Amino acid sequence: MTRKHPPGPANFNAAMGLTWRHGASLWWNPIRFVTRLGHTYGDLTFFRIFSGRAYVVNGPELIRDLLVVKQKSFRKLDRVRMVLGSGFGNGLILSEGPQWLRQRRALHSIFHPSMMARYAQITVARTRQLIDEWRGRERVELDHDMTRLALTIIAESLFGADLSRQAAHFSRLAFELSNIYAGEEYSPFVLPDWLPLGGKRRKRAIVAEFRGLIRDLMDERRGADQRPDDLLEMLLGAINRPEVEGGMSKDQAVDEAMTLFNGGYHSSSMGLTWLFFELAKHPEIFARVRADADAVLAGRDATLADLPALQYTSMVVKEALRLWPPAWEMFARENVEEVELGGYQIAKGGVFLIYPFVLQRDARFFPDPLRFDPERFSPAREPSIPPFAYSPFGRGPHACIGAAFASMEMVLVLATMVQRIDWCLAPGQPRTVQPKPFIAIRPAKPIWIQPRLRIAAETPRATDEFRGQEVKGYKTEQVS
Numbered sequence: 001m002t003r004k005h006p007p008g009p010a011n012f013n014a015a016m017g018l019t020w021r022h023g024a025s026l027w028w029n030p031i032r033f034v035t036r037l038g039h040t041y042g043d044l045t046f047f048r049i050f051s052g053r054a055y056v057v058n059g060p061e062l063i064r065d066l067l068v069v070k071q072k073s074f075r076k077l078d079r080v081r082m083v084l085g086s087g088f089g090n091g092l093i094l095s096e097g098p099q100w101l102r103q104r105r106a107l108h109s110i111f112h113p114s115m116m117a118r119y120a121q122i123t124v125a126r127t128r129q130l131i132d133e134w135r136g137r138e139r140v141e142l143d144h145d146m147t148r149l150a151l152t153i154i155a156e157s158l159f160g161a162d163l164s165r166q167a168a169h170f171s172r173l174a175f176e177l178s179n180i181y182a183g184e185e186y187s188p189f190v191l192p193d194w195l196p197l198g199g200k201r202r203k204r205a206i207v208a209e210f211r212g213l214i215r216d217l218m219d220e221r222r223g224a225d226q227r228p229d230d231l232l233e234m235l236l237g238a239i240n241r242p243e244v245e246g247g248m249s250k251d252q253a254v255d256e257a258m259t260l261f262n263g264g265y266h267s268s269s270m271g272l273t274w275l276f277f278e279l280a281k282h283p284e285i286f287a288r289v290r291a292d293a294d295a296v297l298a299g300r301d302a303t304l305a306d307l308p309a310l311q312y313t314s315m316v317v318k319e320a321l322r323l324w325p326p327a328w329e330m331f332a333r334e335n336v337e338e339v340e341l342g343g344y345q346i347a348k349g350g351v352f353l354i355y356p357f358v359l360q361r362d363a364r365f366f367p368d369p370l371r372f373d374p375e376r377f378s379p380a381r382e383p384s385i386p387p388f389a390y391s392p393f394g395r396g397p398h399a400c401i402g403a404a405f406a407s408m409e410m411v412l413v414l415a416t417m418v419q420r421i422d423w424c425l426a427p428g429q430p431r432t433v434q435p436k437p438f439i440a441i442r443p444a445k446p447i448w449i450q451p452r453l454r455i456a457a458e459t460p461r462a463t464d465e466f467r468g469q470e471v472k473g474y475k476t477e478q479v480s
């Protein structure tokens with residue numbers, strides 16, 4: 001027999017729907033709030049929030065039901081559209097129904113394996129450029145530099161654009177914007193963007209700058225002699241041509257470009273930040289990644305074809321995405337019709353919250369969950385992980401369209417870096433860092449690492465006489 005409400009916090013004020021205590025903890029530390037709910041009430045928790053009904057979904061089977069089996073009964077919450085709508089309009093991340101399906105099919109072509117080889121080349125080249133910049137630097141701000149890197153990779157891959165000079169500026173803007181988004185996401189009310197308030201003005205200005213960048217790239221491309229086969233070309237070809245698959249208006253094309261550009265660096269940059277942070281703390285794992293890269297690449301640049309062979313490096317990336325899933329929270333869903341979930345009959349209009357961050361640190365599925373242990377993803381052990389307990393890229397039809405791109409990027413950035421540099425936490429950098437749940441989860445304070453040009457074990461020092469020589473298949477680089 002189905003029941004009406006799953007268990008949940010008993011002391012909620014039914015009339016107002018929210019006690020100060022729960023409201024405040026949801027606001028200040030949503031991760032702690034949700035983790036506690038899971039521990040106390042199990043895989044499906046119910047609570048009232050103002051006049052609404054919220055359900056926290058914490059079990060792999062329930063997540064499968066929601067995102068795959070019964071996905072037609074759910075859609076992304078209108079509130080998500082209110083927060084992100086001015087930036088991404090009707091882009092893939094916010095659209096639903098037949099329009100979403102048409103766009104998704106059309107956009108798939110830019111992640112075709114034939115395009116990925118070029119993206120891999122760009123990834124390695126841009127990583128080498130960052131290594132050059134790091135040369136001689138005492139310490140670098142990891143999250144800022146990983147955002148710059150991911151920005152330049154996605155801009156060149158999808159738009160054929162060199163954003164190296166503007167990357168620092170856009171990295172700062174991106175940080176500010178995600179801060180604004182997070183503030184709105186957790187505030188009790190989302191106010192319309194047109195209001196003449198300071199925060200709204202700033203949001204409008206940043207969004208306008210990003211959309212202006214996309215429009216400029218489109219205009220430049222129209223007049224260009226060289227027209228690479230990329231996202232921009234595909235979008236320009238689809239504007240005002242309904243006969244083309246995915247034909248769209250200019251505004252829709254800007255929405256899609258904005259979605260892929262932002263989706264393309266936002267989560268990847270945080271994925272890379274946490275990955276590099278963990279490796280700075282685990283020299284023994286770092287050494288194994290380097291051995292993997294050296295064995296497979298023998299000093300040459302990595303390519304797309306090397307991915308399957310870089311097995312340990314891929315395991316490390318998967319483990320970083322487990323412990324620090326950038327998409328710590330999926331976009332909230334609402335049920336558009338009555339639905340049965342976990343034995344409860346849930347009336348239309350409930351709000352459903354899923355937290356990969358909490359599930360991927362659940363000891364039922366990941367023993368000793370806070371330990372950074374890439375062996376969980378060894379070929380022998382990975383199959384025993386319940387599939388829906390590990391979903392850093394989401395699941396079902398709305399799962400990340402850029403998952404293959406992001407995985408390729410993280411593995412190749414890491415392999416390229418370990419080939420050439422060592423890094424450790426900078427002096428004074430704490431080993432424990434508080435995460436801050438923005439749209440993607442990021443460190444609450446900047447993380448500083450100390451990069452050093454690689455000195456091969458058998459080389460006494462990378463002194464003048466070693467410059468430019470081959471050392472066991474690895475060519476030492478000029479020290480500035």
Ligand code: HEM
Nearest residue numbers: 093263264267268271327330331393394398400401402406
């Ligand atoms: C480590 C990097 C990344 C992570 C962890 C990540 C994570 C996710 C997740 C969890 C979702 C599903 C959200 C939900 O259902 O609520 C998603 C959707 C999406 N992601 Fe990613 N993503 C990453 C990189 C990328 C990249 C590189 C791109 C584009 C180049 C991208 C573009 C998108 C888009 C467009 C969607 C919406 C798909 C749809 O609704 O059909 N993401 N991503």
